[in-house]
Amino acid sequence: MNSVAIDTSSNNLHLVTALQEERSAVWALYCQLAEMKPFSSENAIRPMLSEFSQLLIDYISFGHFSIYEHLIAEKQHQTSTLSHAEKIYPAFSSTTASAVTFSDIYDDGRRKFNTENLAQDLSMLGERLAERMELEDRLCSMLLH
Template identity: 40%
Template sequence: MLESCRNAQERWGGVHLLIDRWLKERHELVKAYDGLGAEPGALAQNPKPLQEFCGLLVDYVSAGHFEIYEQLTGEAKAFGDQRGLELAETIYPRIDVITEKLLAFNDLCDEGECVAHKFQELGGLLHERFELEDCLIEVLHTAHKEKAEAQA
């Protein structure tokens, strides 16, 4: 998962400061997840790293929904990219489902009920979400960047 995070930064890093910051947050989230993944059974014994991870998780999810997706959709509308908007309409509902599950995990941890199997499930959800987000960035942002450069 960390490798795909690096690949996303290499492909889109520098394109837009907002996306750069978000991809950096993704990288930090993945590092925190990997750090916890070595001993998921020990999460109850030392809750501080888990709490830090959950904070990163909520920040990352929030940035996606309240900043990045809005920015990407706005770009697609500005450039009249109907294909990109249709893709977003297809992908956003799945991201919403994943978001609900990620936030439910955070709530479990807040209640002190975080268990190892839920933590392992979280990895798959994050991986899927990152792939969907990368697809959105590719279609909704990169294509518009090229159009803007051509018009300049």
């Protein structure tokens, strides 16, 4: 039984580490984009914005489907943990929706977008990502303990 606990703990640590690596990559690219202000040329920013949007969706999906769902599956018999995770879920899900909306607006290479809105949209996304990171930290803590 102890080896099962070690395997589960090791897998959980691997998931948390992978999430933190994706988070760092997203945040680094987010900062690079933000430093490109003022956004004057749609064509100059489009490749980086597309890369960011794709990485953002991968990161959001990993947190949502790997971390949250793994936590729920693993802690199904710990009602206090489940209750806390379920309280976090609406805000967590809302941050997922914000990231998807951002990606929908800025990752479609065929559609024109207004660079005047990009600074404001990036700022709002940054706030949502900060909120998400706080929620993820709480979920990760539950997963590791």
